Amino acid sequence: MAGTVQLLCLATSSGVPLYCRSKGESRQLPFSVIGSLNGVHMFGSNQDVLLTSTCTENTRVFWRVFQDSITLIVMTSEEDASDLYLSRLLDNVFSAMVLVIGLDDLVNLKNVERLKRDLRACYKMIDSFLAAPDWIGDLTQCVDCVVSPDTDILQEALDIFVAAAESNFGCLMVMGKVVVATEKWWRLAAQEVMLLAWLVGSLAPSSSRDYPIYLPHGSPTVPHRLLSFQLVPGVEVCMLCGPTPSLHEVQTELVERFWSPLLEPLKTCLGVHQRSFPACTPLHHSIIGLLLINREQNKNVFTLQPHGVENSQQQGAGLPPERCKSILRLFYTLAVSAYFPADTSEDKPAALHEEFHTGFTHSPTECYVAATDHKCYGIQTQQHQLFLVFKPDAPTFALRTIATKTLNLMTKEVPF
Known part of the structure; x- marks a missing residue:
């Protein structure tokens, strides 16, 4: 590859x-x-x-x-x-x-x-x-997220912190993935939310930043200030604001006051970011790659270690991570190009190779692929899309059942 x-x-x-x-x-x-x-x-x-x-x-x-x-x-x-x-x-x-x-x-x-x-x-x-890198938002046009077990606590702290800084737009990120964000942050265009996370994730680590940015859809000619503060290595809180407040004011008066009491939940985020969701969420042992998209909020969870780092190493995924990532990206591309076309007016991305597609009398909601070294299954609902990569020995007849149970688990018990 x-x-x-x-x-x-x-x-x-x-x-x-x-x-x-x-x-x-x-x-x-x-x-x-x-x-x-x-x-x-x-x-x-x-x-x-x-x-x-x-x-x-x-x-x-x-x-x-x-x-x-x-x-x-x-x-x-x-x-x-x-x-x-x-x-x-x-x-x-x-x-x-x-x-x-x-x-x-x-x-x-x-x-x-x-x-x-x-x-x-x-x-x-x-x-x-x-x-x-280990993100997929560039392809899905959704922001990569981490589901923390302390979401409620972190969300409350973020809302209070952002309001104290006289802003409405803020988010908490771990290694370039969003953990929680304010309501108005989610109201930004989907690509803008993705790009802001990608920008923060691509910059060199820094204790604080005051970075001028333009919003490609909302404000392409008038700049805003992107303030970011490192809470623990790998975890940053970010805000969009105007001329005020100053970086020094927020850093000295607000960051320590609101985030010091939450040191443990912030560290927990680091332990979750590679899997992207809590370890207490058990998935079927045959799953080796997962992409879950929330279509309404334009965010996704993506992982090549669905059973955690240690368990994945012990079990042996059977596929190198780069190969698994390539398969998942290709399967997503196939599904959204041929079977789950977007409802938006976005230019059609690719010509369809399946001649029988023109004969569909319905809108497909599920699809699968069976290859020599892997199998894939995809499900689309009104709110979510789920794409899974399986080990090759997973029974083909069981893929639908496993995928349906995984979707219910990830959307109702996590939830996402």
């Missing part, structure tokens, strides 16, 4: 490269190749032809133009790089650029050299999208 990914960002009108980021063992592309990739897209555009993607024997290329100003091109040799993933990758990259430097500078390209320098602040976040 190993492969290379190269991302190019160019000024649409001039074709001037703004940056190039890569993953894997890939060489810097010569300017002639960059010019050719941009040129073929511009030629098609001049002929009223929209070129979005193409494939060679071992490489897939994807083009997107944003605001008639920025052109993004991605090339990948990764076998599991679907059209859905590449489309959302480019959308996430452009939104990350807006998040960090604002829309005005991207639309009004007055000084290209200055824009190149400003875009360096986006590199860590963009590189984290290319690296695809």
